[in-house]
Amino acid sequence: MFSTQLASSPPASNLSLQKQQEWDEFLVNFFGNGPLSISPLQAIFEPLRNPTLDDMVVVGQIGQTLDGRIATVTGQSRYVNGLTGLTHLHQLRALVDAVVIGVGTALADDPQLTVRQIKGRNPARVVIDPRARLSHQHLVWQDDGVKKIWIVAEGVTASPPPQVELIMLPAVSGAIDPALILKSLNLHSLKRVLIEGGAETVSRFIVAKCLDRLHLIVAPIIMGSGRLSFNLPPIEHMDQALRLAIQTHQLGNDVVFDCDLQTQRVALNTK
Numbered sequence: 489m490f491s492t493q494l495a496s497s498p499p500a501s502n503l504s505l506q507k508q509q510e511w512d513e514f515l516v517n518f519f520g521n522g523p524l525s526i527s528p529l530q531a532i533f534e535p536l537r538n539p540t541l542d543d544m545v546v547v548g549q550i551g552q553t554l555d556g557r558i559a560t561v562t563g564q565s566r567y568v569n570g571l572t573g574l575t576h577l578h579q580l581r582a583l584v585d586a587v588v589i590g591v592g593t594a595l596a597d598d599p600q601l602t603v604r605q606i607k608g609r610n611p612a613r614v615v616i617d618p619r620a621r622l623s624h625q626h627l628v629w630q631d632d633g634v635k636k637i638w639i640v641a642e643g644v645t646a647s648p649p650p651q652v653e654l655i656m657l658p659a660v661s662g663a664i665d666p667a668l669i670l671k672s673l674n675l676h677s678l679k680r681v682l683i684e685g686g687a688e689t690v691s692r693f694i695v696a697k698c699l700d701r702l703h704l705i706v707a708p709i710i711m712g713s714g715r716l717s718f719n720l721p722p723i724e725h726m727d728q729a730l731r732l733a734i735q736t737h738q739l740g741n742d743v744v745f746d747c748d749l750q751t752q753r754v755a756l757n758t759k
């Protein structure tokens with residue numbers, strides 16, 4: 489354990505009353521197309537307000553250590569980031585229509601994917617689960633009135649829990665095209681989307697050039713082993729590596745790298 493914080497401490501809101509009020513005002517303006525003059529919220533979140541290429545905005549997030557790990561060797565990731573980083577994640581959730589995770593995260597963490605640290609509405613919850621491995625008992629399926637979508641490969645037998653919509657998409661060698669996933673969500677009027685993890689899911693969206701932005705939230709922790717943040721095809725030369733335009737923001741002890749991927753994003757032809 490290298491961090492001076494307790495990495496498994498339970499979350500609790502850490503925003504001052506003033507910061508909470510600023511957030512509330514920001515949220516109203518973000519959705520009401522009002523001016524976003526509140527710093528630093530404007531700098532971090534304004535790029536997520538309006539689509540540029542089609543009618544979707546897709547942001548990925550990864551919370552990682554200094555040495556690029558998102559979880560221990562046993563898959564435990566609570567909590568890589570400090571409270572401010574966690575609040576940032578909940579702010580992202582509050583700004584999007586849908587939050588998407590891979591089944592690996594649903595099985596490992598059993599997350600709720602709700603907005604609890606700050607004010608905001610809960611986004612729709614989407615799990616990419618080509619082999620329909622998720623059971624009805626997982627918390628993402630809790631019946632709280634929020635739209636829930638289970639994405640499964642065509643031809644796989646899946647009986648969704650009550651109130652969960654099943655979307656079956658073609659898979660090639662088990663892989664579903666992320667662009668197809670986004671187009672399906674668009675048909676459900678889910679146009680601002682957070683790809684919350686894990687590594688495999690976010691990596692597939694990067695490879696498919698389907699992210700507008702990536703928020704990489706780096707915590708001052710060295711894990712020294714464990715799951716890596718990304719799994720991209722191997723390259724031989726440095727000039728083949730993905731070089732990104734970034735802005736950085738300090739979030740308590742964490743630093744968010746807001747990576748701009750718009751130059752490589754493919755159009756989804758959803759307009």
Ligand SMILES: NC(=O)c1ccc[n+]([C@@H]2O[C@H](COP(=O)([O-])OP(=O)(O)OC[C@H]3O[C@@H](n4cnc5c(N)ncnc54)[C@H](OP(=O)(O)O)[C@@H]3O)[C@@H](O)[C@H]2O)c1
Pocket residue numbers: 549550551552558559562563564565566568589590591592593594596597616617618619621662663664665666684685686687688689690692715
């Ligand atoms: N630090 C963080 O920010 C963060 C965030 C989330 C999760 N995590 C951690 O990350 C770990 C889980 O990450 P992970 O990389 O193992 O799993 P994951 O990304 O959550 O899920 C990967 C699985 O989802 C399915 N999947 C995702 N995209 C797909 C696509 N386009 N087509 C077909 N299938 C797709 C596949 O399921 P099949 O295997 O059935 O083919 C794939 O193996 C956990 O330890 C969790 O605690 C950390």
